Amino acid sequence: MKKFIALLLTILLLVPSLDAKKKSKKSTSSKKSSVSYKYKKKHSRTHSRKKSKKKKRTRYTYVDPLKYKRKTKIPTSFEELIFRGRGYVIKIRAKQFRQGNLAFLRIYSNNPECRLDISQYRILWRNTQISLSPTRKGYIGIVPIHPEQKVGLNDLVVHRKSKTKSTTETFSINIRDTQFPVRKMYSRLRVPKKYVPRGYSAETQRFIEKCDLKKQKAFSTISDMQISGRFVSPVNTLFVTSPFYTKRYYHPKRKGKPHGGVDLRGKIGFPIYAIQNGKVLISERMFFEGIFTVIDHGSQMFSLYMHQSKTLVKEGDFVKKGTKIGEIGSTGVSTGPHLHLGLRVDGVMINPLSVLEVSLY
Missing domain, CATH: 2.70.70.10 (Glucose Permease (Domain IIA))
Known part of the structure; x- marks a missing residue:
């Protein structure tokens, strides 16, 4: 009888230790699984990154360098000046009012019901008369800005000579410097x-x-x-x-x-x-x-x-x-x-x- 009681006591003492061992094994196994999961996740991410890099490299290997390397962009914006004289309006448009650039001039009557009599007008730029061509809305001409044009205000002179009188009006255009290489x-x-x-x-x-x-x-x-x-x-x-x-x-x-x-x-x-x-x-x-x-x-x-x-x-x-x-x-x-x-x-x-x-x- 004494032997039987001693056996029961030993069994009762051993059961909690076994439970503790099982719990410890479960925790270690869960840790191992979490570590492996993290490792797999990291590995998959790095692998996907490598693939994306490879795709980017292959995308640009066969591109013609003439098309993508140092391509010169041409801006579509422009600058415009408006001058209002006696009986007429002048608009001048250029990409930029700088040395070496070209500007386009338009002159028309300030009265929309009357057409400008261009035979009465002479427009001078750099002491040279600008030739004018007719359009639906007035007349247009070309204003070349010399590469060595004086920087600062330059005069655009408009002479008008009618049967009764002659007038002269001067407008200033600010020419900016261009740093040529x-x-x-x-x-x-x-x-x-x-x-x-x-x-x-x-x-x-x-x-x-x-x-x-x-x-x-x-x-x-x-x-x-x-x-x-x-x-x-x-x-x-x-x-x-x-x-x-x-x-x-x-x-x-x-x-x-x-x-x-x-x-x-x-x-x-x-x-x-x-x-x-x-x-x-x-x-x-x-x-x-x-x-x-x-x-x-x-x-x-x-x-x-x-x-x-x-x-x-x-x-x-x-x-x-x-x-x-x-x-x-x-x-x-x-x-x-x-x-x-x-x-x-x-x-x-x-x-x-x-x-x-x-x-x-």
């Missing part, structure tokens, strides 16, 4: 020997003179304005490799020569488009410019396209804006495939990017 190209430039001006042959000299006469004749053409709507881009993707009016120094002891246009990067064969409506005055190979196209847009405005590999228009053709006129190349004085785009207005070289996406009146 400077490049020293002492050793980087590599031009073919035939373009180095050291003892051209007689035949080459005659060809250069012939090209100069052709350009002088083209730039002296006077015609009515043929512009309509916005100007368009000459290439599919704008990538400026040499900005407008960059002062290039080819020798340490010689003066720098300003760049009269913008160089736009492109591969040989890439299309070139006309930036505005106009008539083709030149479309042939020249010495310095290579395959060269000049389009007359009227009112002494000409767009220039240099170094083409191929031209698709001929002299006398009328082209609409956006028409393919040639292909990018590296002909003439060129160190690589690109398009040199120039804009000449009243004998002044203007930044062609200043007219892109600016709407006319």
Whole structure:
């Protein structure tokens, strides 16, 4: 009997210790499961991140760098000035009133029932008369801001001469400074020997003179304005490799020569488009410019396209804006495939990017 009682006591003492061991095992197992769960969760997150990174990398591996790398953005906003005179209103619009940019002028009567008699008016800018073309709402003209124009207030003078009296009114336009870049190209430039001006042959000299006469004749053409709507881009993707009016120094002891246009990067064969409506005055190979196209847009405005590999228009053709006129190349004085785009207005070289996406009146 005593042995039986002792056995029961030992059993009763052992039961709580077993329960405690079971609880401890459960807690450890739950801890282990929670740790493994956390580990799995972390691992899955890092794994998903790695996958997303891989996707982003593969997304940009096959993209053409011409399209996405350092692409030049052309702002569509513009600035406008309004001047009210005696019997007329003048509006002037430009992307920015800065050196080297182009502005468009519109003059109309302040009485909507009467049309302005433009024969009585002369508008002067930089002591040069602005040629005006008729529109449905008055007359429009072009105001070129020279790259070396005086910074500050510049006068726009309006002369009116009627049968009875003559009046003169002056309005001021504030021209802001443009910081044109400077490049020293002492050793980087590599031009073919035939373009180095050291003892051209007689035949080459005659060809250069012939090209100069052709350009002088083209730039002296006077015609009515043929512009309509916005100007368009000459290439599919704008990538400026040499900005407008960059002062290039080819020798340490010689003066720098300003760049009269913008160089736009492109591969040989890439299309070139006309930036505005106009008539083709030149479309042939020249010495310095290579395959060269000049389009007359009227009112002494000409767009220039240099170094083409191929031209698709001929002299006398009328082209609409956006028409393919040639292909990018590296002909003439060129160190690589690109398009040199120039804009000449009243004998002044203007930044062609200043007219892109600016709407006319």
